[in-house]
Amino acid sequence: MSDVAASSFVRGELVPPRAAPIKTTGFVGFLRTRLFNSPTNILLTLVSVMLLWLTVIPAIKFLLVDAVWHGTDRNACLAQNAGHVVGACWPYVQAKFSQFIYGFYPEPERWRVNLTFLLAALLLLPLLIPRLPAKSLNAGLFFVAFPIVAFFLLHGGGLAGFGISWTASLLSGFVDSIGEAGRKVASVGETTALVGPLLQALGKLIMLFSIAVSYVVWPLIWLRDQIQASSRPVWTDFAVTAAIASISVFVLNGGVRTGWRSLIVSLLIFAGTGIVIAVMGLDRGGLPVVDTRVWGGLLITLVVSVTGIVSSMPIGIALALGRRSTIPLIRVFSIAFIELWRGVPLITVLFFATYMLPLFVPAGFTIDGLMRVLIGVALFSGAYNAEVIRGGLLAIPRGQGEAAAALGLSWGKTTSLIVMPQALRHVIPGLVNSFIGLFKDTSLVSIVALFDLLGQLRASFADPVWATPTTLFTGFAFTGMIYFAFCFAMSRYSQFVEHRLNAHRQN
Numbered sequence: 001m002s003d004v005a006a007s008s009f010v011r012g013e014l015v016p017p018r019a020a021p022i023k024t025t026g027f028v029g030f031l032r033t034r035l036f037n038s039p040t041n042i043l044l045t046l047v048s049v050m051l052l053w054l055t056v057i058p059a060i061k062f063l064l065v066d067a068v069w070h071g072t073d074r075n076a077c078l079a080q081n082a083g084h085v086v087g088a089c090w091p092y093v094q095a096k097f098s099q100f101i102y103g104f105y106p107e108p109e110r111w112r113v114n115l116t117f118l119l120a121a122l123l124l125l126p127l128l129i130p131r132l133p134a135k136s137l138n139a140g141l142f143f144v145a146f147p148i149v150a151f152f153l154l155h156g157g158g159l160a161g162f163g164i165s166w167t168a169s170l171l172s173g174f175v176d177s178i179g180e181a182g183r184k185v186a187s188v189g190e191t192t193a194l195v196g197p198l199l200q201a202l203g204k205l206i207m208l209f210s211i212a213v214s215y216v217v218w219p220l221i222w223l224r225d226q227i228q229a230s231s232r233p234v235w236t237d238f239a240v241t242a243a244i245a246s247i248s249v250f251v252l253n254g255g256v257r258t259g260w261r262s263l264i265v266s267l268l269i270f271a272g273t274g275i276v277i278a279v280m281g282l283d284r285g286g287l288p289v290v291d292t293r294v295w296g297g298l299l300i301t302l303v304v305s306v307t308g309i310v311s312s313m314p315i316g317i318a319l320a321l322g323r324r325s326t327i328p329l330i331r332v333f334s335i336a337f338i339e340l341w342r343g344v345p346l347i348t349v350l351f352f353a354t355y356m357l358p359l360f361v362p363a364g365f366t367i368d369g370l371m372r373v374l375i376g377v378a379l380f381s382g383a384y385n386a387e388v389i390r391g392g393l394l395a396i397p398r399g400q401g402e403a404a405a406a407l408g409l410s411w412g413k414t415t416s417l418i419v420m421p422q423a424l425r426h427v428i429p430g431l432v433n434s435f436i437g438l439f440k441d442t443s444l445v446s447i448v449a450l451f452d453l454l455g456q457l458r459a460s461f462a463d464p465v466w467a468t469p470t471t472l473f474t475g476f477a478f479t480g481m482i483y484f485a486f487c488f489a490m491s492r493y494s495q496f497v498e499h500r501l502n503a504h505r506q507n
Contacts, residue, residue: 062087063477078298086473092466099456100479103296109288112153113299119146120306130492130500143310149276154295154303158286159225159234159277163241168224173216175210182206234283242270294372296451298482303370304452305439308377312438313431315382320389321415334386341383346444349376354448373445381438388430394422425501432494436487453479 024448035045066087068077077089093100123142152158161169186203223240230236241366246266253259275410277283295303322334341349353376358367367375396419404414424431446455457475460466 025504034241057241062473064088074464074466074468074471077466077470084289086468086470088477089466089468089470090474091466092460092471092474093478094467096456096460096463096475098451099297099460101298103299103451103456104294105296105299106290106294109156109290112156112287112290116150116153142189145272147277147307149280150284152286153278154290154299156287156289158282158284161224162234162237163245164220164227165224165233165237168217168220172221175214175217178213179207179210182210210332211423215360230478234277234281238270238274238277246270291369293371293449298453299454300370300445300455301439301442301453304374304377304442304445304450305435308381308438308442309435311378312381312385312434315378316385316389317420319382319386320393323386323390324393338383338386341380341385346377346380346441347447350444350448369448370450373448373450377442383436384434387429388427388434389423391430392425392427393419395426396422425498428494428498428501432490436490439486439490440483453482 005200008068034041036042064087066085067087067090068082068086069090071077071089071091074089074092076091077086079086098110102113105113114457120142123138123146127138127142132138182203182205184203185206186200224237227233227237227240244264249266250259250263253262280286319334319338322330323338325331325334350373353372354369357372357375400418400422401414404418408409409417442452445452446458457479460475461472
């Protein structure tokens with residue numbers, strides 16, 4: 001018993017409290033676990049703080065603290081008049097704001113630009129919200145109806161004809177171009193000794209082909225002449241076009257058995273088109289014409305970028321599918337097109353579209369300067385998007401197509417319903433990256449005499465009323481914020497779409 005008592009121990013004082021555990025939550029925990037948890041992270045944190053101190057603080061000081069907010073001319077933004085070091089000259093931005101947005105668009109007609117922006121927002125926002133219904137109708141209005149309405153709002157003018165007249169005029173110019181080409185070839189053959197007879201024969205063959213095509217096109221041209229001789233040619237042409245198109249749709253979709261739905265849809269579309277023509281007065285000359293050479297600013301930037309983004313997608317999809325086609329002619333054409341357009345810079349494309357594209361259109365057919373740029377940008381962006389989309393197609397296992405074939409689906413349904421939706425979901429980041437690059441590359445259109453946002457900014461620097469040491473930096477800071485806002489919005493929305501489409505894959 002004494003041995004047990006001797007070996008036992010009874011503490012005479014309390015155990016000292018343990019140190020509190022290291023905090024890993026909250027702001028202090030974030031600093032300890034993320035920024036200062038290792039020597040490398042400590043060094044990176046200090047360097048990052050130094051960079052922020054050297055860049056963000058001076059920027060805030062220039063844009064906000066030392067900025068001048070009120071004034072009517074350059075004197076308000078001079079240091080000797082302000083009494084301190086002058087930062088951003090915001091009165092300059094206020095004075096030139098309309099120029100940045102509209103360019104040299106006539107001031108009494110700028111309500112048309114505002115209405116176009118409003119219609120675009122009203123049609124685009126419901127399209128971007130997944131929960132809202134009637135997506136097909138909304139997409140049809142935005143991608144088909146809105147561009148036509150926007151053209152007549154921004155450019156003005158009326159309708160000289162409708163479908164029959166346009167088609168007949170285009171085919172007539174095409175026939176005339178073929179005949180003119182045949183005559184030129186024959187005339188060259190008359191002055192060439194070596195292969196003269198061959199060229200003359202080729203020229204005569206081309207002219208005979210032109211004559212044969214002219215006989216085929218003649219009924220359409222005769223119908224156009226009769227329409228133009230009527231008292232109200234626009235509405236006569238509209239009625240004839242509506243009748244021909246609706247009957248064709250009705251017959252092609254099954255006729256009496258299954259074509260009634262298509263007929264009703266076609267008639268409703270033409271009815272809506274007729275209402276738009278009547279409301280905008282397109283049959284009576286429409287709104288005053290505003291030449292595209294006076295457009296500018298954010299208007300040009302949005303027109304070029306949105307048109308390029310929307311039109312490049314179907315071009316890219318067609319080229320991507322064509323490059324994977326088993327038909328050699330289609331595959332070779334797609335490969336040659338993609339490599340050609342990707343192998344030249346956008347500046348070359350713009351020059352080609354502006355100065356050489358008119359040489360390839362039929363005689364008597366002219367293309368507006370802005371339209372040439374839009375065509376060049378669409379083809380250039382479509383070539384890049386084709387390779388992005390082809391990467392998504394390569395990521396789809398062959399078993400998807402084989403399973404669809406086993407179920408009896410055609411190639412078109414397999415591609416549109418199974419393969420292409422999955423491929424586009426895989427390449428959302430790449431496509432949005434191309435869209436953002438296209439939005440910023442619109443500044444290159446200034447080399448073909450179209451002044452976009454940056455072009456109008458550079459033009460405003462020539463105004464001596466606002467010539468100050470800080471005007472240049474203020475203008476570029478303002479336009480930079482506009483570009484960042486649009487690009488950041490596209491980036492965030494793409495992340496939202498990507499997260500929503502891949503939600504079923506998350507564990």
